[in-house]
Amino acid sequence: MSLDRVDSEILGALQEDGRLSNRDLAEKVSLSNAPCWRRVKRLEEDGYIKGYAAIINSDKIGLKICAFAEVTLDNHHPDTVADFLAMVNRCPEILECHAVSGGCDYLLKMLAKDMEAYQEFLTQNILNHKGVHNANTLFSMKQQKVSVEIPLDL
Structure with missing residues (x-):
């Protein structure tokens, strides 16, 4: 599968904020909710999205x-x-x-x-x-x- 402009926009938006709701993501990339959700699922299933994680400040937890x-x-x-x-x-x-x-x-x-x-x-x-x-x-x-x-x- 190759990425189109909307797929790239979805990936970019999720990289900026992985906690975006599907509704907010859909609005950001100018899609309705269902097609946006299907695209995200396809990107996950095809391995473009490997997962979602919090970025932790190592200094704050004592790893200096x-x-x-x-x-x-x-x-x-x-x-x-x-x-x-x-x-x-x-x-x-x-x-x-x-x-x-x-x-x-x-x-x-x-x-x-x-x-x-x-x-x-x-x-x-x-x-x-x-x-x-x-x-x-x-x-x-x-x-x-x-x-x-x-x-x-x-």
């Missing part, structure tokens, strides 16, 4: 450390990769995991309440994990931009 770990594995054997990714998926501290090009294999974005908690997590879960050769950490000094909105007009 944002770190990016560059992780290099010992090898790229499928079992090594699968074990590593299973560990990543078990750890709520790891917000994102990207397979990357360059000097490491994976880039992890993590949160921790303080430096001691981060060091303990890194040692117990990353550095002591079989298959991990090395991890280099970059700490965020100040968050300059955060967005979960996907540009729809590129």
Whole structure:
């Protein structure tokens, strides 16, 4: 399915405010309620909309450390990769995991309440994990931009 102008408008409006009622969304994109609801359902079913979530301020809940770990594995054997990714998926501290090009294999974005908690997590879960050769950490000094909105007009 390809997106038409109305689908893009629906996605844009929901990215701005995921709590819009169907009535308000329909009004915003110049549709009546039923066709708007059907389009949203189709966008959900086709995987364009993966879900809805509140964006929580990590500082307010005491997670003051944002770190990016560059992780290099010992090898790229499928079992090594699968074990590593299973560990990543078990750890709520790891917000994102990207397979990357360059000097490491994976880039992890993590949160921790303080430096001691981060060091303990890194040692117990990353550095002591079989298959991990090395991890280099970059700490965020100040968050300059955060967005979960996907540009729809590129």
